[in-house]
Amino acid sequence: MKIYFAGPMFAKADLLYNEYLVKKIRELDDSLEVYLPQENGAINDKTAYADSKMIALADTEKVLESDLLVAVLDGITIDAGVAYAKDIPMIGLYTDTRQQGADNQKKLAALGATAENQFHYLNLYTVGLVKLNGSIVSQEQDFFSLIEKQLKKYTQLGGF
Template identity: 35%
Template sequence: MSKKKTIYLAGPLFTHAELEYNRKLKDLLLKKGFSVFLPQEDAEDAANERERQNQECIFRKCVKGVDNSDIVVAVLDGVDVDSGTAWEIGYAYASEKTVIGLRTDFRALSDGIVNLMVEMAIVALARDEEELLKIMEKYK
């Protein structure tokens, strides 16, 4: 029996809608048999936790989360990719982790889907949750 692959789920987590969407994605990935590190829960990276903990503690938990993951799934929605998510993508890429993007946002840049540096760091780009789950099948 093989060990469950661990996914670090990177994405913005500053609005109620973003937090809920991240939880939805986590649940979908758990149902597919993956283990999921979700920063808003596993690093306690939320507004009330930032008041209680220092920023360095949250940062270190997130870095360790990427380090301990097999795959990074990054939500790339928005006019531009969330800056923290972009950092996590870059760190994962430099660590030779597989990075898969999810962009449900139909807006596109004039010369690509997302920022060139982000686009070149990902191995696959899903346009919805169903496509993401299909892509994830080959990484089980």
């Protein structure tokens, strides 16, 4: 099964977290092929040059080849439109701690004050696309479990 891994990749912390998650995904099963864009030096070596068309074509090709798109939704939001349009299953991991405290009355009241939103905002278009073709979880173990379920489904069906 081919997996496209989407997520923020410009801060060192993002790169390291992506590496960690992809390593764990690859450990789930030897047959998994995970495309991690930061590993594609042809378009993501920041000391070299790749124009917007090169990046768009390379990443879109890998999305279209994938059987599953997984995404870290923390930070900069991904565009899941291509995966949704091709009906590729999606799993999102959203770990942002600002989502906690949904029952805290002071945090809820602050929503009415200008610039005092205590919660992180996610692009609802992206969230909707992911949910239409999959789900979003907040715990890594749930994320890995859903990937394993997709792998079993993929294997049972002999590919999607």
